[in-house]
Amino acid sequence: MAVIYPAIEPRNQEASEQTRQHVDQLTKPLGSLGRLEQLAIELAGMTGETMPVVTPPGVLVFAADHGVAREGVSAYPQEVTAQMVLNMIHGGAGVNVFARQIGAIQKIVDVGVAVEVEAPGVYNKRIRAGSGNMLKEAAMTADEAQRSIAVGLEMAEAIIGEGAKVVIVGEVGIGNTTASSAILSALTGADPEQIVGRGTGLDDAGWQRKKTVVREALALHRPDATNPLDVLAKVGGLEIGAMAGAIMGAASRRVPVLLDGFIATVAALLAVRMEPLVADFLIAGHRSEEPGHDFVLQALGKEPLLSLNLRLGEGSGATLAFPIVEAATRMVREMATFASAGVSDR
Numbered sequence: 001m002a003v004i005y006p007a008i009e010p011r012n013q014e015a016s017e018q019t020r021q022h023v024d025q026l027t028k029p030l031g032s033l034g035r036l037e038q039l040a041i042e043l044a045g046m047t048g049e050t051m052p053v054v055t056p057p058g059v060l061v062f063a064a065d066h067g068v069a070r071e072g073v074s075a076y077p078q079e080v081t082a083q084m085v086l087n088m089i090h091g092g093a094g095v096n097v098f099a100r101q102i103g104a105i106q107k108i109v110d111v112g113v114a115v116e117v118e119a120p121g122v123y124n125k126r127i128r129a130g131s132g133n134m135l136k137e138a139a140m141t142a143d144e145a146q147r148s149i150a151v152g153l154e155m156a157e158a159i160i161g162e163g164a165k166v167v168i169v170g171e172v173g174i175g176n177t178t179a180s181s182a183i184l185s186a187l188t189g190a191d192p193e194q195i196v197g198r199g200t201g202l203d204d205a206g207w208q209r210k211k212t213v214v215r216e217a218l219a220l221h222r223p224d225a226t227n228p229l230d231v232l233a234k235v236g237g238l239e240i241g242a243m244a245g246a247i248m249g250a251a252s253r254r255v256p257v258l259l260d261g262f263i264a265t266v267a268a269l270l271a272v273r274m275e276p277l278v279a280d281f282l283i284a285g286h287r288s289e290e291p292g293h294d295f296v297l298q299a300l301g302k303e304p305l306l307s308l309n310l311r312l313g314e315g316s317g318a319t320l321a322f323p324i325v326e327a328a329t330r331m332v333r334e335m336a337t338f339a340s341a342g343v344s345d346r
């Protein structure tokens with residue numbers, strides 16, 4: 001299968017400029033709403049609407065397992081992935097709580113959990129029963145990597161078709177901070193020593209082991225930094241490919257993407273390396289505790305909205321940041337101007 005990447009248009013500069021002029025007429029000292037003003041101007045460029053609407057948001061959670069989990073690189077066992085998928089179907093995961101709070105459309109997609117979770121409500125897009133152990137073999141074939149991207153593209157279309165005006169991508173997959181770290185090292189040349197973190201909470205010995213696993217997997221496969229698909233196939237993960245596809249799909253529909261933590265942001269970097277204009281549609285939701293997150297945010301040139309010491313994933317940090325994004329659009333639509341309110345301008 002050869003996945004065809006959708007065309008992506010840059011931001012609409014005229015819409016941004018009109019929104020900038022409107023924001024400067026609102027009843028507040030010039031520039032006093034700081035980054036909220038910048039956010040409104042960026043949202044106008046992304047959507048092409050001078051008064052953008054971001055409700056309802058859509059949350060896509062992609063789930064898959066990782067062969068590398070067998071190397072003791074997570075504080076939790078692999079069964080947790082399937083168990084958390086079931087928990088999400090019942091609405092009990094962190095992301096579900098915060099997604100309900102913001103009135104989000106939610107979808108949970110199985111791209112390759114080790115043991116199939118048969119529950120109504122799970123989108124079955126299984127490509128294989130977990131990726132290969134990157135320490136011994138490629139995580140996926142090139143074909144499987146392309147199929148994972150296609151799943152993301154399809155799910156972005158589905159949630160946008162149901163009305164989502166912002167897309168949040170989340171994930172669950174024990175071992176996926178190892179895969180994300182390997183992708184980030186492969187794409188940027190970052191030293192694993194600097195970007196590999198403790199994930200779910202590894203102790204010192206586990207953390208050292210995880211760094212060694214990433215270093216050895218990269219030495220074994222030598223992924224081509226200029227070929228994001230090669231990187232995804234060799235040291236990536238099924239849900240990470242799907243997240244990259246969904247991010248690309250949203251960007252192609254001019255729907256802003258609100259990024260979650262380390263894993264989602266690494267998926268965004270993959271998407272940007274595939275189609276650079278994707279970067280125009282990204283908003284960084286929060287800064288995760290995972291040390292590689294700061295590194296990948298810098299690579300993308302994005303400053304996060306929140307810094308709450310989160311290290312959960314699932315899309316949780318992005319759902320928490322959403323009210324700020326919504327506030328930026330309400331500021332544009334609902335605040336009075338100096339003229340309309342009869343307030344003296346300077």
Ligand SMILES: Cc1cc2ncn([C@H]3O[C@H](COP(=O)(O)O)[C@@H](O)[C@H]3O)c2cc1C
Nearest residue numbers: 074076171172173174175176177199200313
């Ligand atoms: C109960 C539980 C719920 C989670 N929700 C997200 N993650 C997060 O932790 C995992 C990645 O960390 P590592 O690479 O260390 O395995 C992923 O499942 C991610 O979504 C969870 C992890 C656990 C244990």
Ligand SMILES: O=C(O)c1cccnc1
Nearest residue numbers: 261262263288311312313
């Ligand atoms: O930042 C994240 O996305 C993250 C960090 C730790 C564990 N799972 C996810």
